[in-house]
Amino acid sequence: EPEVTQTPSHQVTQMxxxxxxxxxxxxxxxxxxxxxxxxxxxxxxxxxxxxxxISEKSEIFDDQFSVERPDGSNFTLKIRSTKLEDSAMxxxxxxxxxxxxxxxxxxxxxxxx
Amino acid sequence: xQTVTQSQPEMSVxxxxxxxxxxxxxTSESNYxxxxxxxxxxxxxxxVIRQEAYKQQNATENRFSVNFQKAAKSFSLKISDSQLGDTAMxxxxxxxxxxxxxxxxLTFGEGTxxxxxx
Numbered sequence: 135e136p137e138v139t140q141t142p143s144h145q146v147t148q149m150x151x152x153x154x155x156x157x158x159x160x161x162x163x164x165x166x167x168x169x170x171x172x173x174x175x176x177x178x179x180x181x182x183x184x185x186x187x188i189s190e191k192s193e194i195f196d197d198q199f200s201v202e203r204p205d206g207s208n209f210t211l212k213i214r215s216t217k218l219e220d221s222a223m224x225x226x227x228x229x230x231x232x233x234x235x236x237x238x239x240x241x242x243x244x245x246x247x
Numbered sequence: 248x249q250t251v252t253q254s255q256p257e258m259s260v261x262x263x264x265x266x267x268x269x270x271x272x273x274t275s276e277s278n279y280x281x282x283x284x285x286x287x288x289x290x291x292x293x294x295v296i297r298q299e300a301y302k303q304q305n306a307t308e309n310r311f312s313v314n315f316q317k318a319a320k321s322f323s324l325k326i327s328d329s330q331l332g333d334t335a336m337x338x339x340x341x342x343x344x345x346x347x348x349x350x351x352x353l354t355f356g357e358g359t360x361x362x363x364x365x
Contacts, residue, residue, distance in 0.1 A: 165351060177292070177338060179352040190352060223290055229351065234280050234342060236353065238292035 136160040140226050140239035147216055147246055155211045155242045157226030164231040166209045168201065170194070170222045171241075177225070183209065216246045249274045249341050253356035260329045261364050267314075268324045268359045270339030278344040281315065281322045282353070286336040295337070298322065300344075329363045336360050 139158040147153050159166050168180040181191045183201055200212045209228075213220055226239040250273045260266035272281070283295040298306045298315050305313050310330075314323045326333055339356040 167352070169353070176357045177355040179354070182352060225292060234344075234351070235294070235297070240289070240291050
């Protein structure tokens with residue numbers, strides 16, 4: 135069964151550093167998403183991406199965040215200057231055109247120290 | 248904006264018994280989808296079951312079934328013949344049936360930690 139692949143599975147970074155979280159969505163999917171889950175809390179929407187542009191973003195997704203689909207395969211989330219409160223599990227997901235079924239990746243656990 | 252509420256932070260059940268997890272939501276939309284996701288200790292998000300709001304028939308997937316009450320905005324999950332592997336956090340989620348490029352975000356509830364005891 136096709137999978138959404140996220141790398142790395144765990145990343146530790148110093149506060150103020152830039153991080154890039156990587157995702158490879160399912161190849162024939164058209165809609166891509168990032169969600170985050172702070173430990174012990176619910177899953178929160180960050181951003182959706184369609185047709186090479188952001189289609190929707192939440193209030194969490196401020197200027198520190200950006201997304202890119204650089205090569206038609208990878209889908210990345212960049213955090214420019216990490217803060218302690220960015221420590222969370224970050225999930226990538228994709229969805230086919232005309233369908234509503236999400237497929238989530240296994241997540242990247244980001245720890246900011 | 249949509250909200251999803253799960254009022255049971257924790258529940259437990261004996262192996263082989265049946266348990267029901269509650270979820271209510273608030274929306275002004277008439278066409279939408281509802282989901283239950285399971286998150287085991289590995290923290291992967293696994294789809295358990297989904298329901299289209301326009302369908303009156305409750306969805307069923309093997310031991311998992313839902314009780315969808317559209318007028319009451321209620322969407323509970325019933326797990327029959329509970330197994331140890333069902334131990335996980337369960338999230339209820341809402342997605343409105345929007346246009347192709349928007350409105351497809353999932354809104355999650357706070358989650359219910361289910362423990363199945365041997």
